[in-house]
Amino acid sequence: QQRERMINIPLLIRGALLFLLGQILVWYQINGQFISTWMKNHPIMVSFLGVPISYVYIYATQYLVEAFNGDLWPQRLIGFSMGMIAFAFLTFIHLNQAITLKTAVTLALATAIVVIQIVWK
Numbered sequence: 001q002q003r004e005r006m007i008n009i010p011l012l013i014r015g016a017l018l019f020l021l022g023q024i025l026v027w028y029q030i031n032g033q034f035i036s037t038w039m040k041n042h043p044i045m046v047s048f049l050g051v052p053i054s055y056v057y058i059y060a061t062q063y064l065v066e067a068f069n070g071d072l073w074p075q076r077l078i079g080f081s082m083g084m085i086a087f088a089f090l091t092f093i094h095l096n097q098a099i100t101l102k103t104a105v106t107l108a109l110a111t112a113i114v115v116i117q118i119v120w121k
Contacts (some may be wrong), residue, residue, distance in 0.1 A: 001052060003121070005069045006069075007067055007069075007070075007108075008038075008066060008067040008070060009064045011064070011066050011067035011070075012063075012064065012067040012118065013064075015059075015061070015063030015067055015075065015078070016064070016078055016082060016114075017084075018057075018059055018060035018063065018068075019057070019064070019078060019082040020074075020082040020083035020085070020086060021056055021060075022053055022056040022057045022060055022079075022082075023082050023083040023085075023086040023087070024086050024090065025049065025052075025053045025056065025104045026083075026087055027087060027090045027091075028049075028051055028090075029046055029049045029050070029053065031090070031091070031094070031095075033046075034048060034094075034095060035094050041088060051107075052112075057079075060075070060079065061075050064077050064078060064079075068117075074117040077113050077114070077117050078114050078117055080090075080110070080113070081110035081111065081113045081114045084106060084110035085105040085107060085110060085111075088103055088106075088107055092109075106120070
């Protein structure tokens with residue numbers, strides 16, 4: 001007999017937002033070279049952003065694992081989905097690369113992954 005597990009919504013929101021922040025920071029870290037001459041010319045300096053970004057991911061993981069009562073898979077899938085969403089919008093905003101039908105479907109699937117992790121018991 002499996003007991004029903006409740007999801008801790010405040011921790012879920014906190015963890016998801018931290019994953020979104022981490023994904024945004026990583027986008028700028030690795031793609032900043034295409035929008036900033038300074039970032040292109042100073043890759044070693046840009047790489048030092050990895051320490052605070054890792055700190056964000058550690059706490060995002062902690063909050064989501066706690067939100068899902070110790071289950072690790074939901075945090076991984078939510079983190080992946082936040083990355084897909086951040087990447088699509090930041091690439092569109094900064095590099096003017098349109099969200100094609102294929103990308104829109106992928107974003108819909110990423111959203112579905114998050115919804116499944118939250119709703120499916």
